[in-house]
Amino acid sequence: MIAAVMEQNMHPQLTAALLKCFAQYAEEGMQSPGTCPVLQPDMHSTYAKRGSCFLALHLPAARTKLRKLLAAKEAGAGAGNGAANGRGAGLAERSPHAKSSYDVSEFDALIGQYESLKWRMISKPGGAVVKPDDFYRLYALHMQATQGDNTSERPMWAEKGGLDFEGRARWDAWSAVKGLEADKAKLRFVRTYYEFPPGALYADTRGGVTA
Numbered sequence: 001m002i003a004a005v006m007e008q009n010m011h012p013q014l015t016a017a018l019l020k021c022f023a024q025y026a027e028e029g030m031q032s033p034g035t036c037p038v039l040q041p042d043m044h045s046t047y048a049k050r051g052s053c054f055l056a057l058h059l060p061a062a063r064t065k066l067r068k069l070l071a072a073k074e075a076g077a078g079a080g081n082g083a084a085n086g087r088g089a090g091l092a093e094r095s096p097h098a099k100s101s102y103d104v105s106e107f108d109a110l111i112g113q114y115e116s117l118k119w120r121m122i123s124k125p126g127g128a129v130v131k132p133d134d135f136y137r138l139y140a141l142h143m144q145a146t147q148g149d150n151t152s153e154r155p156m157w158a159e160k161g162g163l164d165f166e167g168r169a170r171w172d173a174w175s176a177v178k179g180l181e182a183d184k185a186k187l188r189f190v191r192t193y194y195e196f197p198p199g200a201l202y203a204d205t206r207g208g209v210t211a
Contacts, residue, residue: 107186126162134196140173145185150174
């Protein structure tokens with residue numbers, strides 16, 4: 001069965017899902033031979049053929065389920081938060097600081113505040129930690145508004161060894177807003193500061209009030 005799955009050259013998540021399903025399927029017992037549209041009753045004598053039958057029965061449904069999962073993940077990432085980031089469903093809630101309109105004149109004051117907010121820490125391999133994506137969006141807009149396009153090389157290694165997750169996250173976010181005009185970056189920064197969800201913080205102190 002494992003060989004049959006691997007030979008399909010499928011998406012890793014789909015492969016894992018099928019193997020997990022097959023384990024449960026085998027434990028509960030194969031379906032009766034007559035329900036298999038691919039194999040005849042006398043062809044269920046070997047484990048390998050059972051695996052092939054399982055694939056024939058469940059691969060289309062598994063692919064459909066995977067497409068739905070990936071679509072949901074992409075939608076969550078597009079909203080700036082979601083389970084795809086592994087940061088908890090709390091990030092999806094609406095910010096209590098959101099406004100109907102924003103004033104670019106607040107930019108100078110806010111750039112001195114966002115880095116000192118109580119951002120959640122997210123563990124990475126090797127003991128490294130990073131902040132939620134919302135922090136890097138603010139950082140990127142700050143840098144774009146004050147320094148223009150990112151012209152540096154993408155960092156690779158941290159000073160203490162291992163991948164520089166923090167440096168790469170900052171670089172990627174800044175590069176993502178390349179070409180954005182300074183005034184537009186400032187206004188977007190102000191809006192992002194007030195609208196990112198409180199779940200990105202251990203304690204939401206924006207506006208001088210802890211939420």
